[in-house]
Amino acid sequence: xxxxxxxxxxxxxxxxxxxxxxxxxxxxxxxxxxxxxxxxxxxxxxxxxxxxxxxxxxxxxxxxxxxxxxxxxxxxxxxxxxxxxxxxxxxxxxxxxxxxxxxxxxxxxxxxxxxxxxxxxxxxxxxxxxxxxxxxxxxxxxxxxxxxxxxxxxxxxxxxxxxxxxxxxxxxxxxxxxxxxxxxxxxxxxxxxxxxxxxxxxxxxxxxxxxxxxxxxxxxxxxxxxxxxxxxxxxxxxxxxxxxxxxxxxxxxxxxxxxxxxxxxxxxxxxxxxxxxxxxxxxxxxxxxxxxxxxxxxxxxxxxxxxxxxxxxxxxxxxxxxxxxxxxxxxxxxxxxxxxxxxxxxxxxxxxxxxxxxxxxxxxxxxxxxxxxxxxxxxx
Numbered sequence: 001x002x003x004x005x006x007x008x009x010x011x012x013x014x015x016x017x018x019x020x021x022x023x024x025x026x027x028x029x030x031x032x033x034x035x036x037x038x039x040x041x042x043x044x045x046x047x048x049x050x051x052x053x054x055x056x057x058x059x060x061x062x063x064x065x066x067x068x069x070x071x072x073x074x075x076x077x078x079x080x081x082x083x084x085x086x087x088x089x090x091x092x093x094x095x096x097x098x099x100x101x102x103x104x105x106x107x108x109x110x111x112x113x114x115x116x117x118x119x120x121x122x123x124x125x126x127x128x129x130x131x132x133x134x135x136x137x138x139x140x141x142x143x144x145x146x147x148x149x150x151x152x153x154x155x156x157x158x159x160x161x162x163x164x165x166x167x168x169x170x171x172x173x174x175x176x177x178x179x180x181x182x183x184x185x186x187x188x189x190x191x192x193x194x195x196x197x198x199x200x201x202x203x204x205x206x207x208x209x210x211x212x213x214x215x216x217x218x219x220x221x222x223x224x225x226x227x228x229x230x231x232x233x234x235x236x237x238x239x240x241x242x243x244x245x246x247x248x249x250x251x252x253x254x255x256x257x258x259x260x261x262x263x264x265x266x267x268x269x270x271x272x273x274x275x276x277x278x279x280x281x282x283x284x285x286x287x288x289x290x291x292x293x294x295x296x297x298x299x300x301x302x303x304x305x306x307x308x309x310x311x312x313x314x315x316x317x318x319x320x321x322x323x324x325x326x327x328x329x330x331x332x333x334x335x336x337x338x339x340x341x342x343x344x345x346x347x348x349x350x351x352x353x354x355x356x357x358x359x360x361x362x363x364x365x366x367x368x369x370x371x372x373x374x375x376x377x378x379x380x
Contacts, residue, residue, distance in 0.1 A: 018043060018050050018308050022284045022375055023368035031313035040297035048287075048306040049299070052313035054326070056297045060307050061331040063296060066288035067096045068333055070304075076182065078191045084181050084198040090234035093242075093333055103227050107235060110214045111336045114156055116343030123152040123347035127355075130165055136355050138362065138379035144352060147172035149247035149344040150240050157236065158213020159205075172244070174200045179241045185370055198237075205233045242335065243344065245374055246327075249282030250345040252377040255352065256280070259363025269346035269353075277342060278319050281327035284312040285373045312375075 021027035039053025079085035174197040181194020328338035365380040
């Protein structure tokens with residue numbers, strides 16, 4: 001007979017599916033079971049394939065016929081024909097094919113050239129700008145989690161966000177609204193807010209005069225290569241979106257890790273977020289869409305099929321030193337800013353702890369924001 005705790009865990013696992021696991025209190029026994037015993041399978045109820053084993057996840061993310069968007073649906077239907085849809089359709093990370101390769105070749109070294117240590121120092125300075133000296137409520141902490149990484153990245157690119165708290169807050173709020181509109185869970189109000197946010201961000205970026213930083217050089221290089229200025233602007237906003245949800249989730253989950261007493265004594269913020277990126281990853285899954293019939297992980301799949309790629313399940317086997325955590329992806333759509341994201345998350349945790357955030361208190365009152373792929377704590 002199973003011990004009571006293990007029996008309870010198994011019961012909980014049977015109640016889970018690969019989508020509800022994202023916001024479950026502890027989905028990791030379930031993920032481990034899938035990775036070990038069902039590394040690639042068809043979930044008939046959800047109507048999609050599921051890749052859970054590390055080898056299978058890598059295979060799907062590297063397969064040329066596994067696309068990041070359905071070939072006939074480059075933009076989510078709710079956003080089609082709107083400013084948000086136009087912006088979404090220009091994002092490199094949401095497109096396959098050679099057309100976006102020249103801009104990607106410019107963006108990748110730009111991000112790689114940003115020193116993570118310098119980014120952490122800049123985040124600390126910007127935290128001072130955002131500190132109004134008022135009580136640090138849970139809601140205020142939620143705001144810092146979603147704002148500080150965005151504002152810091154924008155500042156590092158050379159955008160004028162450090163003018164005052166109002167400017168920083170406005171940029172971060174519109175980035176968050178555009179990000180939320182992309183979710184399949186977004187209702188009509190969230191979609192409309194995303195459309196307004198896309199328009200605002202486009203206008204702000206068009207009128208912003210970049211200071212010292214890599215963005216002016218990127219714009220000049222893109223112009224020389226004949227790359228559309230709107231594509232550069234859209235992908236600049238896209239970088240801020242990635243800093244918004246995923247980095248906020250990584251920092252928030254790191255606070256929970258501390259609050260639950262799971263961190264080793266004396267662990268540094270950098271070590272903490274690296275550990276949490278594997279043990280409680282912010283991005284739990286991603287999807288790939290078959291552009292043609294193929295044999296995938298020993299199974300015949302058809303054009304139009306969808307594969308849910310469980311990055312969090314692949315993480316259950318741990319990572320060797322120096323390996324990229326699965327939450328940052330793999331293959332041609334792997335996040336190029338993984339080291340930067342971890343530095344920003346660590347700096348955000350440091351800033352909050354320095355201002356009296358109490359992880360043990362935060363861990364007693366929180367929920368996960370509704371999501372089908374990201375594990376983002378919201379403190380109450």
